[in-house]
Structure formats: C-alpha cells, structure tokens
Amino acid sequence: MPRVETEPLADVVAGALGSAVEIRDLLRLSGGASRQTWSFDAVHDGGVEELILRLAPQGAGDEVGATMLLEATLMREAARVGAPVPEVLAASGDREPLGASYIVMRRVAGETIARKILRDEQYAEIRRDLAAQCGEILGRLHQMDASALPPMADSYQLDGLRAVLDGSGVVSPMLELALRWLARNRPPLSRQTVVHGDFRNGNLVVGSDGVRAVLDWELAHVGDPMEDLGWLCTRAWRFGGSGPVGGFGDYDDLFAAYEKASGIEVDPDVVRWWELLGTVKWGVICVVQANRHLTGGQRSVELAAIGRRLAEQEYDVLNLLEELTA
Amino acid sequence: MYPSAAQLAEAVEGFLREELMPALEGRLQFQTLVAANVMAILTRELTDGPRAAADHQEALAVLGVADDEELVAAIRTGDMDGRMVELLAALRPSVEANLLIANPKHLA
Numbered sequence: 485m486p487r488v489e490t491e492p493l494a495d496v497v498a499g500a501l502g503s504a505v506e507i508r509d510l511l512r513l514s515g516g517a518s519r520q521t522w523s524f525d526a527v528h529d530g531g532v533e534e535l536i537l538r539l540a541p542q543g544a545g546d547e548v549g550a551t552m553l554l555e556a557t558l559m560r561e562a563a564r565v566g567a568p569v570p571e572v573l574a575a576s577g578d579r580e581p582l583g584a585s586y587i588v589m590r591r592v593a594g595e596t597i598a599r600k601i602l603r604d605e606q607y608a609e610i611r612r613d614l615a616a617q618c619g620e621i622l623g624r625l626h627q628m629d630a631s632a633l634p635p636m637a638d639s640y641q642l643d644g645l646r647a648v649l650d651g652s653g654v655v656s657p658m659l660e661l662a663l664r665w666l667a668r669n670r671p672p673l674s675r676q677t678v679v680h681g682d683f684r685n686g687n688l689v690v691g692s693d694g695v696r697a698v699l700d701w702e703l704a705h706v707g708d709p710m711e712d713l714g715w716l717c718t719r720a721w722r723f724g725g726s727g728p729v730g731g732f733g734d735y736d737d738l739f740a741a742y743e744k745a746s747g748i749e750v751d752p753d754v755v756r757w758w759e760l761l762g763t764v765k766w767g768v769i770c771v772v773q774a775n776r777h778l779t780g781g782q783r784s785v786e787l788a789a790i791g792r793r794l795a796e797q798e799y800d801v802l803n804l805l806e807e808l809t810a
Numbered sequence: 811m812y813p814s815a816a817q818l819a820e821a822v823e824g825f826l827r828e829e830l831m832p833a834l835e836g837r838l839q840f841q842t843l844v845a846a847n848v849m850a851i852l853t854r855e856l857t858d859g860p861r862a863a864a865d866h867q868e869a870l871a872v873l874g875v876a877d878d879e880e881l882v883a884a885i886r887t888g889d890m891d892g893r894m895v896e897l898l899a900a901l902r903p904s905v906e907a908n909l910l911i912a913n914p915k916h917l918a
Contacts, residue, residue, distance in 0.1 A: 655878045658905060660885045661897060668891070724915075786844050792851055795905075795912035802898060802905050803918070809894050 488522055488537065492581035496588060497526045497535065500573040504528060518548075519702065523591060534591040536570065540584040549577030549585035555701045556587045557632050558678070567625045568697045592697040598685035598723040602731050610694050615733020616741035617695045618683075618716060623745025625698070626709040628678040636705045639676075641761065642667055645768050652771045658798035662764045665805060671708065671754040679707040684721040685730050709748060713738065714758020719800045720766045720793075753808075760804045767797030816856035823849035854911045862907030869900040 490507040497505050505526040513521045513536075522537040538555075540548045556575030563569050570589040577585045601607050601614075638644050646663055649656070681703030689697040715721070717728050717735070725731020729738045739750040774791025776782045813821070826846035831839055873896075875881045884890050890897055909917055 655882055657878055657881045657885065657897075657901060660882045661890075661894070664885050664888075664891070665894070785841060785848060789844050789848050789851075792912040795908040796916045798905050799909045799916065802902060805894070806898055809898075 488539065488582065493524070493537065493588075494526070495581065496574050496576075496586075497533070498528075500588065501526065501528065501533065503530065505533070534593075535573070536589050536591045537582075538587040538589070539582065540586065542584050544584055546577075549579070551702065552585040552587060553577040554632060555704070558628070558701045558704050559587075559589070561628045561632065561678075562625060562698065562701075565624045565627050567621050567628075568695060569701075570697050570699070592689045594689040594691040594696045596686055596689055596699070598721075598725075598731065601685065601688075601690045602723055602725040606692060607690065610690070610692060611732045613694055614690070615727065615729040615735075615737040618688075618729065618733070619713075619738040619741030619743075620745045621695060621698060622680075622683065622709070622712050622716075623742045623748070625680060625683075626677040626712070626746050626748065630676070630678045630706050633678060633704065633706045636707055639673055639707055640666070640670055641765070645761075645764055648768050648772060652768070652775060654771045654794070656767065656794065656798060658801045659764055659767050662760055662801045662805060665808070666757065666761055666764070669757065669808075671710070671751070671757050673708055675709065675748065676706050677709045678704060679709060679711050680704055681707075681711070682715070683712045684716050684718070685723060686721075708754070708758070709746070710750070710754045711758045711761075713742065713750070713755045714760075715762045717755065717759050718762035718766060720763070720796065756804070756808060760801065760808065763797050763800045763804060767794050767801070770794040770797060814856070816853050819849050819852040819856060823853065851912060854914075858907065858911055862904055862911060865907050866901075866904035869904055872900050873897065 488510060490510060493510075494505050494507050497507070505528045508525045508527055510522060510524040513523050518541070520539045520541065522539065524535055524537065526533040526535055538552075540552055553575055556572050559569045559572050563571065570592050572587060572589050574588040575586065576582075579585065595601055595604075595607070602611070642663060649659060649663075680698065680701065682700055683698065687698065687700045688695050689699065716730055716738070722728070722731030727733045728735055735752065735755070739752065739755075742748070743750055770790050770793045773787050774794075777784050777787035778791070823846050826842050826849060831842045831846065834842055870877065870881060873881060873890075873893075875884060881890075885897075906917065
C-alpha cells in the first residue's frame with residue numbers, strides 16, 4: 485500500500501495557507517494507474533480545511549511532473565473562465581518533498597457515482613437541468629486560453645486508436661467498419677479549443693444544486709470542441725440512463741445551453757461523429773483492460789470481464805453506423 | 811441426470827451470488843459479484859455460443875469472405891466502401907447474439 489508522509493504534506497499545505505496545520509484523516513480514495521487521489525483535513529487555528537491530494541505514482545518520470553503542473557494550470561484557467569473546478573492550493577512537478585509530483589486542492593462536497601446521480605431521489609429535480617448545465621460549463625471551458633497546451637498531432641485520434649487495436653490481438657469487423665467510416669467522414673476542423681478530454685459521468689461532482697466541479701484534467705488537449713460533447717453522450721457513459729446526454733438529458737438542452745454560453749454553433753452530425761469515435765475508443769479500452777489480465781501479468785477477474793464489454797461497444801457502433809448512414 | 815457444462819457454470823454462479831456474496835463485504839464482495847456475472851456469461855455462451863458462431867459464419871459467407879481477418883482486411887483497403895448497408899444488415903444477427911451472451915441488459 486502506498487503511503488504519504490504527513491509531515492512534508494503539512495509543510496506544503498502550511499505554505500499554501502500561510503499558517504501551520506495538522507494533517508488528519510488522510511485516506512486514499514482511488515488508485516488510478518496514473519494518479520492517486522487522497523482525501524484529508526488540514527486543521528489550523530482558524531478551522532478545518534477539507535482537501536484533496538492528487539499524486540503521481542512513485543518513481544514516475546519527469547514528463548509526469550510536467551503534465552501534473554499543466555493540470556494545475558488548466559484548473560486555474562478553468563476557474564478564470566467561470567467553469568466549476570476545485571480550487572488549486574499548491575502544485576509541484578518535482579519529486580520532492582512528497583516523493584512524486586502533486587496537486588493539493590479543495591475538496592468539493594457532492595456525488596460522482598453515476599448510478600446514484602441517475603437514480604437517487606435527492607437528485608431527481610436537478611437531473612432535469614444537468615444537460616443544460618453541462619452545455620453551459622463546456623461552453624465556458626472551450627473559451628479557455630489554449631496556449632499552455634501543446635498542439636495535438638493526431639487531431640482525429642483515429643491513428644492512435646488503430647495502432648492500439650492492431651497491437652491488441654483483437655479482430656473486430658464492427659470497430660474496423662467504424663474506423664473506416666470515421667476516416668472517410670472526418671468533420672472539418674473549423675475551430676480548435678481547449679478540450680477537457682474526459683468530460684463525463686464520474687468526473688462531475690454533482691450536488692443538490694447541480695454540477696459543482698469538473699475533475700480529472702489529465703487528458704486535456706487542443707482539439708475539436710465537439711469531442712467533449714460527443715464523449716459526454718457516448719452510450720457507455722449513460723450508465724443505463726435513458727437520456728442520450730450522460731443518461732440524464734437530451735441533446736437539445738445540451739446544444740442550446742452550449743451555443744448560448746460559447747457562441748459556437750453545434751452541428752449535431754459532428755457531435756454524432758465524436759460519439760461514434762467515443763464508442764470505438766471505449767471498445768479499444770475494453771480490449772486494453774482485458775489484455776492487462778491476459779498478457780500484462782495483472783491477474784483480475786474484473787479486467788477479464790471488461791474485455792467482454794467489447795460486445796456492447798460493437799452493438800452500439802452498429803446502431804450508430806445505421807443511423808449515420810441512413 | 812448428468813450435469814452439462816452450462817449447468818455446472820450456473821450452479822457456481824448461484825453459489826457465488828446467493829451464498830458467498832452476502833458473507834463478504836467491500837472489494838471481495840464486488841469481485842465476487844463480477845465473478846458471478848462472468849459465470850452467467852459462461853452459461854449463456856455454452857448454451858447459445860454455437861448458434862452465434864454459426865450466424866456469424868453465415869454472414870461471412872454472404873459477404874464473400876472466409877473469416878474476420880479477411881473481412882477486416884477488405885474493409886481497410888476500401889473494398890467494402892460501397893456495401894455499408896449490406897454489411898450492417900449481415901453482421902447484425904451475430905453482433906446481437908454476442909451481446910446477448912455478454913450482457914443481455916444492454917440490448918436496446
């Protein structure tokens with residue numbers, strides 16, 4: 485089990501807050517492969533600060549430090565344009581003093597678990613507004629200053645997906661058909677903005693008043709803003725909900741709020757293009773996860789089972805292609 | 811009666827879901843749920859897998875290819891570019907059959 489030393493963490497927080505603190509209730513929340521998330525309280529004379537530590541894995545290379553700093557820069561820039569994000573208190577791309585690069589941010593109270601947001605009674609009222617709220621937030625987010633981000637070589641991401649699929653050992657006519665259709669029907673890149681890259685259920689903190697924070701800026705890049713709208717609508721992120729937008733809402737509400745906030749006109753066909761790409765991406769993720777178990781030495785029934793979710797993506801691809809080519 | 815492979819898999823699923831899961835909590839309970847779901851996939855594949863494979867072979871024959879590798883190669887080189895509607899119609903039965911094995915709840 486990885487550990488975090490509380491003394492250097494207390495120094496980091498004290499430096500940010502300007503007063504000595506005591507660290508309490510340090511608790512690991514999740515261990516993604518690329519980032520750990522820890523929750524803790526910092527107690528000082530004036531009260532208690534509820535905080536989050538996002539930490540790179542121990543022994544990660546210098547490039548991880550650079551992306552961690554970039555993440556912090558983007559979150560501060562998102563706050564500037566009025567998109568809800570946790571307030572960043574401190575960030576470092578160095579291994580010292582915490583053993584890995586990090587961001588310390590304020591903890592935002594709320595729910596991130598999609599099934600609860602989609603089904604619990606306490607969110608029933610706010611659910612109706614979520615699609616429009618997401619549209620407004622994305623509309624602001626796409627006005628962020630993109631100069632901090634490096635340009636993306638593969639704007640449509642098709643080459644990357646193709647390469648991973650080819651190396652995976654899986655032969656899927658449906659994914660192949662989708663990649664072919666996507667390549668032949670690329671939307672024009674009329675506009676490039678900051679793209680969050682993973683804007684969907686699970687990365688949105690929702691409270692009784694709606695979306696309180698957008699998390700996980702690790703995959704942000706410069707690209708077609710419609711990518712974010714399409715990914716939010718990808719069926720796998722609906723968690724069984726009936727609305728096409730995140731399982732909770734309708735395209736019209738998302739698009740109208742987005743257009744109002746951004747001044748960018750939405751072409752629903754381009755969003756559908758990205759939704760299909762998102763479905764292919766999900767299929768590739770299923771294959772990659774299964775291979776961690778099958779060939780990667782990480783034995784896990786959960787990873788193996790995710791491999792069979794490829795059948796869901798192939799079915800969704802089939803339906804989307806039927807709609808798009810009708 | 812001599813239990814079939816599908817019946818054995820179903821028996822294991824029942825044990826995992828009804829007896830083991832309630833006795834566990836946290837991560838192990840979740841992993842057991844996943845394992846029970848995997849046993850259900852096995853049961854369905856042992857029962858319906860041959861039919862799904864036969865459906866798929868039939869589709870490949872209609873499309874004039876021997877196997878998935880050949881189909882994928884034909885799609886990639888553009889040989890199938892004018893036949894999208896035909897391809898989707900031919901592949902639907904096996905795509906749905908695979909989904910019914912992997913996760914019938916997903917069928918919309």
